[in-house]
Structure formats: structure tokens, C-alpha cells
Amino acid sequence: MQDTFKALATVSLVTQARDCILRAITIGEFLPGQRLVEGEIAGRLGISRGPVREAARLLEQRGLLVSLPRRGFFVRAFEEKEIEDLYELRECIEVAAVRAAVSRASEAGLRSLGERHRKIISLTQRGREPELIEAIVAFHRSICVLSGNGRLIRLFDEIAIEVSQILSVLGVAVGDPGRPIEVQGSLLEALEARDSRRAAREMAHFIRHAKAEVMEHYRRRHPLEDGRPTQSPPPRPARGQVRNPANMKMGGQQ
Amino acid sequence: MQDTFKALATVSLVTQARDCILRAITIGEFLPGQRLVEGEIAGRLGISRGPVREAARLLEQRGLLVSLPRRGFFVRAFEEKEIEDLYELRECIEVAAVRAAVSRASEAGLRSLGERHRKIISLTQRGREPELIEAIVAFHRSICVLSGNGRLIRLFDEIAIEVSQILSVLGVAVGDPGRPIEVQGSLLEALEARDSRRAAREMAHFIRHAKAEVMEHYRRRHPLEDGRPTQSPPPRPARGQVRNPANMKMGGQQ
DNA sequence: TGCTGGCCAACTGTCAACAGGCCGCACTCT
DNA sequence: AGAGTGCGGCCTGTTGACAGTTGGCCAGCA
Known part of the structure; x- marks a missing residue:
């Protein structure tokens, strides 16, 4: 009906x-x-x-x-500096989010965060890379949601899109399989213990680690551009057709 | 030529x-x-x-x-909660900016910041409200610039627009004339002394003060909406002509 | 061979027009 | 009188067309 x-x-x-x-x-x-x-x-x-x-x-x-x-x-093409700036911003945002979450998250909210954490663990063990990334992003987004600040959530979403663009272009895989679980586990513990300082510290560490990993990929990919300015707004406009003419159907947002 | x-x-x-x-x-x-x-x-x-x-x-x-x-x-019409969220975000952004500025600002950068501070002082003494607001915003923007993080600057600009919209709608004037100079003076001192903790503290205090002031104006303006949800996306679509049909010539961006 | 100048196709920026939905209003029926 | 219904205008969403510009290509020339 x-x-x-x-x-x-x-x-x-x-x-x-x-x-x-x-x-x-x-x-x-x-x-x-x-x-x-x-x-x-x-x-x-x-x-x-x-x-x-x-x-x-x-x-x-x-x-x-x-x-x-x-x-x-x-x-948009990211310069090295822009990636660094983005991660610096991300750190400041997410640290603020987890700080707020510590003082504002409800017990139910923490339980659902634990749920997401378990999902990360299971996906790691089964070695499913794409869903794993998605789950990690969802975990961090949940922390923003727990912060109760809608503006923060919106900003996180914007940043997350840029980050995933960078990751996919650079071909970064989630690093050593053990780490994310560990870090997010500590984050969860700190939240449950309502330990603001520890939570902030863990979050900052995690993002700096992620940043270092991405920057290493970037430098491996652009080894020569270290010295020179490399400042042509779109690096070679590349007049031409799009790469993959198929595979772009309608119907996002469903 | x-x-x-x-x-x-x-x-x-x-x-x-x-x-x-x-x-x-x-x-x-x-x-x-x-x-x-x-x-x-x-x-x-x-x-x-x-x-x-x-x-x-x-x-x-x-x-x-x-x-x-x-x-x-x-x-867009701001709800009380949205204004609070915005100021919370602003605090996190600007505190991060001033922290970064402490470690990265050049001496020349600090001098130009001092220049802006003197301008604030002189405008305060002469009681020129609109330029004063502009100068204060410029002062804070300079700190973002000194942070060296372009992404942070962009975000600051976005937030600044929303803030000034809120201020102008609520008719908030810059509070007691003494305070801003004092606060920004302390900020400047902390930056010159490369005292990261003090700078962050001063910045946080300033923004919380500004937030409190704005929220008080808001509550004075919307006294009844405390209890009820007040959740109609645009509060009464107000079908009708724009308020001031003149005075909207071409030619921004000059 | 290297450079200059003109020509051409492609694509953007902008506009005017059309179809269709939403809102207010009057009218009718109960 | 009050509620429901149909009508008409206003405005949005979308389209197709047109003019102007950009960049590449090619012939001509030194």
C-alpha cells in the first residue's frame, strides 16, 4: 500500500x-x-x-x-602545502569534536559508537579495504555527531570528501591493519572514561599519523616538484575528453 | 602607460x-x-x-x-543553537590559528599585526563603529594569515560573513569600548612573546565573550521562542517583494 | 627550420522562452 | 459560517539558441 x-x-x-x-x-x-x-x-x-x-x-x-x-x-589539484593545511584543519576540527563529545555524548551515543568500532574490527579482519575506509570515516563522523554541533558535522563532511579524493588519487591504502583499530579503540575508551585530554591526544595522534602517511605517498608520487614552485593553477588544463565515458549514470542521493 | x-x-x-x-x-x-x-x-x-x-x-x-x-x-535564518554552534566552531578555528601563528609568524608579520591593533585603538577613541568592526575582523583575519594555513583563512572568511550577518541582523554593537583593545592587546603581547598557551587562552576568552554578548542580544530579541521547537525551515516564507528595491547596483568585487 | 599570422572548431557565458508547480482567492456546497 | 474545490497568476526548473572567446592548426614567410 x-x-x-x-x-x-x-x-x-x-x-x-x-x-x-x-x-x-x-x-x-x-x-x-x-x-x-x-x-x-x-x-x-x-x-x-x-x-x-x-x-x-x-x-x-x-x-x-x-x-x-x-x-x-x-x-582541483592539490599542492603539497594544501594537503598539509587540510590535515591541520582536520586535526583542529576533530580534536574539538572529540572534546565536545566527551562532555556531551549520551550513553546511547557511546554504545552506537562502540557498534561502529566493532564493525571496523570485523572489516579489518576480513581485509575488506573499501568498506573499511568507509567504516573508519563513519566512526569519525559519529564523533562529530556526538559533539552535538551541526556546523562541525557539515564541515567534517566537506573535509571528508576532500580527504577521500586525495586518498583515492594517491592510491593510499589504510596503513598497517593493526593500527586503526588500536587507535580508535583508545579513542573509544577515552570517551567512555570521559577523559577529555586523552581523547584529544589520541585524536591528534591519529590524524598526524594519517597525515604523515598521505604526505609520504604524495612525495613518492611527486619527487621532482620539491624545489620548484609548480604554480600553474590547473596543472596543464588537459584539453580533452573525460577519461571514462561510461559509468556516470544519474541517481545520486537515493 | x-x-x-x-x-x-x-x-x-x-x-x-x-x-x-x-x-x-x-x-x-x-x-x-x-x-x-x-x-x-x-x-x-x-x-x-x-x-x-x-x-x-x-x-x-x-x-x-x-x-x-x-x-x-x-x-537563511539562524536558530539559537546554530549561532552557538557557529561560535563554537569559530573558537576552535581561531584558537588553532593563533597557536599556529605563535610558532610561524615572522617578525614582519607581527609588526603589521601591531599596525592593525593601533588602528583599532584609534578608531575606538574616535568612536567610529562600522570601521571599528571592520578593523577588528581584519585583526583576527591577520592572525589566520599569520598561521600560514590557507584553508584556515578561507574558513575564517566564511565564518566572518555569517558572523557579520548575525551581528547586523541582531543590531549588536561592539560592546564596552575598552574591552576589545584590551583583549587584542593581550593577544598581541602573547604572540610577540611567543606564548602559545596564553595566546590560545586570550583568544578563547575573547570569542566566548563575543558569543555571550550575541546570545544575550538574541534572547532579548526572541524571548518567547525559548520553550517551543520553532522549527519551520524558513520562518514564514514571506511571499512578497524585497524590502529595499533601490540601492542594489552592480559592481561588487572592486 | 623556426616563427608569424590568420582561420576554424569547440566551448563558455548569457539570454529568452516554455512547461509546470505553488499560492492565494473566490466560489460553492453542506 | 466553515470547509472543500476550482481557477488564475506568479514564479521556478529546465531547455535550446546565440554570440563571443579561446586555443589549436596550418599555411606562408624569413
């Missing part, structure tokens, strides 16, 4: 286009520096260019795309 | 429209909850609706507008 009357409030084309582009960026289908041709995307999605442009504007404001006048949109 | 060849790269209409709407929001011409009629704005600016829509999308992503399907864009 309730199926017959499914909500017909169709999601706007802008939202759908945004989610499609977003997904293409996070999974690394659209590579940094790559040019996005409006007409191409619109054609592939079967819509007109208007909604695609609006979606691109949204992502521009988020910092995932940059726009050059009369040239169009490009996937 | 160099004047004869001024850059003729005209700023895109989207950018100009965005800045116009932004200004209208920050100075309180567009009030929270107010509906923005695309055609109206486009007509007043002498352009078509397309760029206006894209500009609105930008501001939506920043959280300054909310969009309801088939209803259009509304100026």
Missing part, C-alpha cells in the same frame, strides 16, 4: 548532477587538473547545461572545482 | 551577482527568512536569471541561503 504512493517529489536535476560529479571526483574518475566540459556531462546525463553549471558552482564553492573565466571548470 | 592597457577581463556576471546578494545579506537589506525572487533580482541588476541562479547556488553552499524545491531561495 505505502509503495503505491511513493513520494513523487523528484530531486532537482542540479542535486543529481552534483552528486554524479561528486562521485566521479571522489572515486577518481575525474582526475585533478582535468577539464570538465559542460556539454559533455550534460549530454551523458541526458539533461541540458544549465543544471550542470549550477552543480559545478556548488562544487566550486566547496573547493572541489576551480573555474577559469571563459575556460570552464577544472578538477 | 600601464593604465592604457587595463585588463579588460570583465568579471563574470555570476561573480557580480554573488557579491551583490552577499552585500545585501551582510548589511541586512535581505532579512533572514526572506524569499529571493530570481526574476526580481535579475531585473534589478539588468541581467537574466541564469547568472542569478548560479550565484544563489554559491551562497547556498556557503550556508547563507537555503533552497526549497519549487519555492526558490530564502535567506
